[in-house]
Amino acid sequence: MALLEIRNLHARVEEKEILKGVNLTVNAGEVHAIMGPNGSGKSTLASVLAGREDYEVTEGEVLYDGKNLLEMEPDERAREGVFLAFQYPVELPGVNMATFLREALKAIREHRGLPPLSPAEFMKLLKEKAALVGLDPSLKQRSVNEGFSGGEKKRSEIFQLAMLEPRLAILDETDSGLDIDALRAVADGVNKLRSPDRAFVIITHYQRLLNYIVPDYVHVMVDGRIVRSGDKSLALELEEKGYDWIKEEVGLVA
Amino acid sequence: MSDTAYLQQIAQSDYKYGFETDIEVEKAPPGLSEEVIHYISDRRGEPDWMREWRLRAFRYFMSLLERYEETYPRWAHLKYPDIDFQAISYYAAPQRKPRYKSLDEVDPKILETFRKLGIPLDEQMRLAGVAVDAVMDSVSVATTFKEELAKHGIIFCSMGEAIENYPELVKKYLGSVVPYTDNFFAALNSAVFSDGSFVYVPKGVRCPMELSTYFRINTAGTGQFERTLIIADEGSYVSYLEGCTAPMRDEHQLHAAVVELIALKDAEIKYSTVQNWYPGDAEGKGGVYNFVTKRGICLGENSKISWTQLETGSAITWKYPSVILKGDNSVGEFYSVAFTKGYQQADTGTKMIHLGRNTRSTIISKGIAAGYSNNSYRGLVKVARTADNARNFSQCDSMLLGDKCGAHTFPYLEIENPTAQVEHEATTSKIGEDQIFYCQQRGLSEETAIKLIVNGFCKEVLAQLPMEFAMEAQKLLAIELEGSVG
Ligand SMILES: Nc1ncnc2c1ncn2[C@@H]1O[C@H](COP(=O)(O)OP(=O)(O)OP(=O)(O)O)[C@@H](O)[C@H]1O
Numbered sequence: 030m031a032l033l034e035i036r037n038l039h040a041r042v043e044e045k046e047i048l049k050g051v052n053l054t055v056n057a058g059e060v061h062a063i064m065g066p067n068g069s070g071k072s073t074l075a076s077v078l079a080g081r082e083d084y085e086v087t088e089g090e091v092l093y094d095g096k097n098l099l100e101m102e103p104d105e106r107a108r109e110g111v112f113l114a115f116q117y118p119v120e121l122p123g124v125n126m127a128t129f130l131r132e133a134l135k136a137i138r139e140h141r142g143l144p145p146l147s148p149a150e151f152m153k154l155l156k157e158k159a160a161l162v163g164l165d166p167s168l169k170q171r172s173v174n175e176g177f178s179g180g181e182k183k184r185s186e187i188f189q190l191a192m193l194e195p196r197l198a199i200l201d202e203t204d205s206g207l208d209i210d211a212l213r214a215v216a217d218g219v220n221k222l223r224s225p226d227r228a229f230v231i232i233t234h235y236q237r238l239l240n241y242i243v244p245d246y247v248h249v250m251v252d253g254r255i256v257r258s259g260d261k262s263l264a265l266e267l268e269e270k271g272y273d274w275i276k277e278e279v280g281l282v283a
Numbered sequence: 284m285s286d287t288a289y290l291q292q293i294a295q296s297d298y299k300y301g302f303e304t305d306i307e308v309e310k311a312p313p314g315l316s317e318e319v320i321h322y323i324s325d326r327r328g329e330p331d332w333m334r335e336w337r338l339r340a341f342r343y344f345m346s347l348l349e350r351y352e353e354t355y356p357r358w359a360h361l362k363y364p365d366i367d368f369q370a371i372s373y374y375a376a377p378q379r380k381p382r383y384k385s386l387d388e389v390d391p392k393i394l395e396t397f398r399k400l401g402i403p404l405d406e407q408m409r410l411a412g413v414a415v416d417a418v419m420d421s422v423s424v425a426t427t428f429k430e431e432l433a434k435h436g437i438i439f440c441s442m443g444e445a446i447e448n449y450p451e452l453v454k455k456y457l458g459s460v461v462p463y464t465d466n467f468f469a470a471l472n473s474a475v476f477s478d479g480s481f482v483y484v485p486k487g488v489r490c491p492m493e494l495s496t497y498f499r500i501n502t503a504g505t506g507q508f509e510r511t512l513i514i515a516d517e518g519s520y521v522s523y524l525e526g527c528t529a530p531m532r533d534e535h536q537l538h539a540a541v542v543e544l545i546a547l548k549d550a551e552i553k554y555s556t557v558q559n560w561y562p563g564d565a566e567g568k569g570g571v572y573n574f575v576t577k578r579g580i581c582l583g584e585n586s587k588i589s590w591t592q593l594e595t596g597s598a599i600t601w602k603y604p605s606v607i608l609k610g611d612n613s614v615g616e617f618y619s620v621a622f623t624k625g626y627q628q629a630d631t632g633t634k635m636i637h638l639g640r641n642t643r644s645t646i647i648s649k650g651i652a653a654g655y656s657n658n659s660y661r662g663l664v665k666v667a668r669t670a671d672n673a674r675n676f677s678q679c680d681s682m683l684l685g686d687k688c689g690a691h692t693f694p695y696l697e698i699e700n701p702t703a704q705v706e707h708e709a710t711t712s713k714i715g716e717d718q719i720f721y722c723q724q725r726g727l728s729e730e731t732a733i734k735l736i737v738n739g740f741c742k743e744v745l746a747q748l749p750m751e752f753a754m755e756a757q758k759l760l761a762i763e764l765e766g767s768v769g
């Protein structure tokens with residue numbers, strides 16, 4: 030059984046149809062990259078999968094581990110193991126990062142029938158995972174994302190991913206705004222987190238990231254649909270030729 | 284049943300069962316007259332000077348009552364029916380018999396709330412009104428504290444005892460910060476005040492403990508017209524905690540307390556309050572009306588007075604803990620969290636009156652409104668001609684949980700000295716959908732998300748509370764938030 034099965038997904042926001050029939054199958058252990066021009070619906074897909082209310086699903090279905098994902102509340106999806114690294118992480122003023130993650134981990138572990146970690150175990154885990162993704166240790170003491178630089182926010186998303194150990198991790202442009210070193214650190218972190226029972230969906234504009242995180246599949250989204258899928262070489266081809274030729278092939282250029 | 288509903292039930296059940304009727308309560312007939320003042324003074328065995336003091340206040344109050352239409356303070360952003368001051372009984376003997384024989388008899392839901400708040404067992408018993416050894420315990424604990432304080436020469440007793448044993452201190456300072464002519468409710472309180480606390484910290488003494496546990500054990504139910512006086516002599520320090528996070532039962536609807544703080548040269552007073560009185564039922568009926576006058580004076584140079592409050596209870600809150608910065612280089616602070624839900628209304632804030640040179644004040648106010656409630660900040664910063672180089676920083680933030688509630692900010696500035704530096708920041712925001720979604724995406728329920736976000740919003744203020752109290756305050760806020768959004 031596939032971990033994620035998206036079938037003919039249509040979604041709209043404020044009367045405007047954005048996803049127009051997305052099909053995608055992701056198995057545990059795989060890494061999928063989704064590329065595509067600005068405004069094509071990549072973040073919308075991520076939001077719909079995470080359960081953001083603003084988006085109305087009008088058609089199609091999404092199965093996660095065989096279960097109807099669209100019926101679940103956003104927090105239930107997260108506890109079931111769906112993680113979204115946001116393109117624009119929000120700030121939570123005054124909410125301490127460690128407290129935030131302790132509460133989140135507690136909720137997720139409870140859902141899995143596990144007792145909460147002891148304070149000592151939790152602190153140890155926090156330290157370990159911060160090191161794994163190369164997070165500046167002082168960021169753990171601060172309020173969630175408050176006053177973080179763009180790059181620090183992205184790194185903190187990957188740190189949270191490492192802490193919460195999801196089964197399906199969706200990364201929405203985690204690479205944009207990162208300097209070369211940070212990019213490598215984030216990619217290293219993701220590579221260390223790859224495992225046979227975890228899948229990644231990585232939304233990106235840059236083939237560069239895919240040099241570090243080598244995907245099993247690359248998909249191209251245009252105008253609310255996945256119009257082409259291939260392997261890593263497709264990313265290279267896009268880098269070279271842009272999107273117009275694909276748009277032409279699928280008849281989307283005026 | 285949602286937690287909010289059951290909290291309301293707790294509060295209601297307190298009222299439903301009230302205090303048992305088989306207790307012989309000695310009570311003054313309703314209404315206010317010179318006889319009633321004599322009655323109060325007689326019962327309390329007060330000296331003549333105190334009786335005269337009350338009578339002066341009484342006459343003044345009656346003159347206000349005669350011109351009620353002009354004198355009653357109506358400027359606050361509050362709506363409630365007129366209070367019939369002649370329908371209230373102004374004296375009831377304070378002794379009360381316990382209501383229950385053991386904790387087993389107490390409503391399990393009340394106990395559940397106590398447990399959530401982490402209130403120790405013996406205190407749970409006292410709060411719930413359980414007899415047994417609880418009373419014995421608190422007496423012995425109190426005695427231990429008293430001995431420890433006496434070693435340092437600190438006086439900490441009821442106002443009644445202070446009038447009897449320390450008349451010179453009381454005569455000198457009572458009404459010196461809040462004279463009975465100050466306002467309508469201060470006049471009423473001065474005429475009929477029931478009891479309250481008195482603290483005197485001698486020169487150079489740093490009070491070795493928070494005056495909290497002791498207070499909480501001894502003065503629950505001091506009554507509806509509490510009077511507190513705290514004097515910190517030169518170079519001394521005291522931290523005082525008032526109130527309790529547990530839902531407070533009280534049979535009186537009208538509360539009008541007066542608190543006066545006096546800090547002499549180089550002295551510091553830190554006064555923290557948690558107010559969680561009955562807010563009324565689902566329609567807002569029957570809750571406590573809380574009209575408080577709290578004011579401190581930094582009388583000497585380099586003195587400091589700091590108010591911190593967490594206001595979650597009462598149907599009506601009318602309260603402006605203030606500081607008169609008279610001594611040069613003195614410091615005044617006001618940290619406040621006011622949370623309202625249901626039909627609660629709060630109009631609260633502060634006055635910082637700068638008279639001395641180089642005086643500094645800080646105001647941090649966080650208002651959170653849910654349900655149909657109204658939450659107002661009202662604050663005055665006054666810099667007198669004499670106050671060279673005065674500085675003030677004010678930050679007043681409001682957060683709305685829902686769209687039927689209201690948050691308002693009424694800042695007033697009176698600057699008479701051109702060297703003053705005054706900074707005011709204010710924000711009003713609705714709790715962010717995207718913040719809640721972010722938390723949910725990490726596995727947190729909506730309720731936990733809101734608790735975290737609100738706690739984060741109040742962090743600066745809660746951090747001012749003494750450590751143990753701060754933890755309780757956080758829990759209280761969390762419990763109050765349960766089910767209040769939607
Ligand atoms: N809440 C919203 N209200 C109105 N329009 C929206 C909303 N969210 C998304 N859209 C629109 O939907 C379209 C797809 O947006 P989306 O963010 O999914 O694109 P994207 O592929 O992630 O683009 P980018 O590469 O720039 O991040 C855009 O035209 C965008 O303006």
Ligand SMILES: [Mg+2]
Pocket residue numbers: 071072073116201202
């Ligand atoms: Mg996007």
